[in-house]
Amino acid sequence: MFGAADPGQAISQLEAYYHEGRGERVEVMASALVDQLMAVKSRSDEVQEILVRALRILSAVLNSRGKYLQARSTIGLLHKHRKKYFKSSGSYDPNLAASDYHLGGFIHANANKKSAAKKSFAKCEKLQPGHLAAALDVAEQCGYSKQLAKLYPSAGPVRSMNGAYVLQIGSNPPADARRVGNILGGETQRKIELEITEIMSQEQAADARMKAAVDSLVPTHDYHSYSTN
Template sequence: MQTQHLSIMFGMSNPAQTLLQIERYIEDGRMEISEVMASEFTSMLLANKKRAVDSQVMLVKGLRLFCDILLLRDKAKEGIPIVKILHKERKKLIRILKRNAPELIPKLTPPAEDYRREGNLHAAMGKYGPAKKAYSTCQKLAPNHVAAAYEAVVAMGPEKKCLQVLLNCCAAAGPVIKSNDAPRCKKASCNFTGAKWSAYLSKIICEFRSRKAGKRNYCYRKR
């Protein structure tokens, strides 16, 4: 009865519309209601053991949003079991698509992004061992993932191995070019935009060159 009441209240009879509404609430900074909606939305879909393919797609998207919301709300501890469910349901979705629509698999969000989420959640809890493992899996699945390497350094500080991964990612990213009035990595696999990224990349490149030259006075500073 409570689930039915909340479904009517939040208009959850249309899953796609519900996901868009949750995203709008996040953009507006309405984190409490977005958490309630994401929790109810994913619980409702998980309760349906005979989900159609489109419902499975919506569930995976909802779980990703739920993880992101919990991280933003400093509830990383609650996010860990959710990201584990996310891994399980994503794998289930891929198995379903392999049997029925393999051409859709490349259009899915890459699994590396979910390990990036997991790394961020563990790091926010101060669990650096599991965080490093998750970030490492992300890099194995998506080599030279600049964003994940950057987040690892920001979350755990300039730890030697994490910093070296970031330096390697930046070196592999190639030159920064201007595209549509925004800085962008020339190599598509390493794309990111925004002035913050451009400035940070410049510092990292300076750090990388200093290391190569054997200097100690690096321009990198913990952020």
């Protein structure tokens, strides 16, 4: 599909389509780009990095389109070629690798391979300690909540972030607070709900103060109602 097109331009176009949610087109294009780059016997680090990005997109889009067996095969290739790229380039990014294992956890779980999913989520959290979102996902996807219960005390209080109520450890990906509460239940769930209620009250009070401040700037007299001589 890409022919002699520059791989750098091809991956940029592919990523743009992926972010636009054009699933079917992305799958076709990503498959073609992966096949094209895999056929290159001696790849530079730059081309190897593009192959990794293409495999990452292909894994995600296959998973989102319900093609779980193909997605499992592709995520395996992603891990293999990412490791090869890290080794040859000396550019190691544990957070990026953790993100790939996080995706892999969902793929294996969707394929009903719970053991593989659990291992993938665990690898994610090992590479990025304190990854509460991965601990939540393995609890929901695999019924294993031990790691979530272990990490929860390190998360601190609930925070409001982009319209959602989350728990977060350091700069790691946040986890939805209510979903954490639903898994852990009991006193933990009650504590989380109280914290959310308190935040909501604070936000409502802040909104009320803002409205009052805006209203105070509105003239109380309609000067246009006065007649002029």
